[in-house]
Amino acid sequence: MTAQILDGKALAAEIRSDLKRRVEALRDRGVSVGLGTVLVGDDPGSHSYVNMKHRDCAEVGIESIRRDLPATASQDDVERAVAELNADPACTGYIVQLPLPKGLDEQRVLELIDPAKDADGLHPTNLGRLVLMQPGPLPCTPKGIIELLRHYDVPLKGAEVTVVGRGITVGRALGLLLTRRTENSTVTLCHTATRDLAAHTRNADIVVAAAGVPGLIGGDMVKPGAAVLDVGVSRVDGKLTGDVAADVREVAGWVAPNPGGVGPMTRAMLLQNVVEAAERS
């Protein structure tokens, strides 16, 4: 068996062209759309993701607003950048690129974001809305994963889903989304203290690997025909490496590769959150 590729790059391009039309329609109504980013420090991965986000903005017609701060930035500097974006009428929504450098209080910064401008859905108010199943911006990676699975008709209703990784940007929020009545999946959330990871992944119809451990999920850990989505990113000898080993493609029914799977969907969902915020305004 060779797995069908869940092509996030192609689907994200389709989503961007739909968003471009919506941004034009907003402009015709006199509404302009702006995405802000706060980037602190010189992590090459974070720089590359933020650059890609602004390149996407240019393609779709969204104004880019950047606040790039040096690695020496203090908590006050970061909080000032957040306050500026909260007050900037040109900024429809914005994100603080994570992780922040060590020594900065990430949670405090996220709490200072105006929930109405929270393009990542990571403010406690918006995470609370997610828990309560109330409308609000959704975290971009989990939202992108659901869109990708739906687009390729991967069955979700009643599916056993094993998510590896309990971080708030992916695993925890994805568990909440997949257990909504609209998805109706059964979710097992695995983490570093999980005793028998392979038992959980072998039982799953869908495996989402977001641990950041290169090659963690091997072909022998996957049920034949399952969907496997590679979300984890590590750099091994300067090369991007995912959590899913190459031999998974011989066993799985669907594979979201890394790169080219969930990453581009994360970026597309960010733009979608900003456009939706402008449409609501």
Ligand SMILES: Nc1nc2c(c(=O)[nH]1)N[C@@H](CN(C=O)c1ccc(C(=O)N[C@@H](CCC(=O)O)C(=O)O)cc1)CN2
């Ligand atoms: N504020 C946030 N910070 C972070 C998030 C997030 O959702 N919000 N998620 C990750 C990183 N991330 C978004 O910022 C992200 C990851 C991957 C990609 C992407 O397009 N990847 C490409 C390959 C890129 C490359 O070649 O370097 C792909 O997978 O094809 C975009 C965004 C942590 N931080």
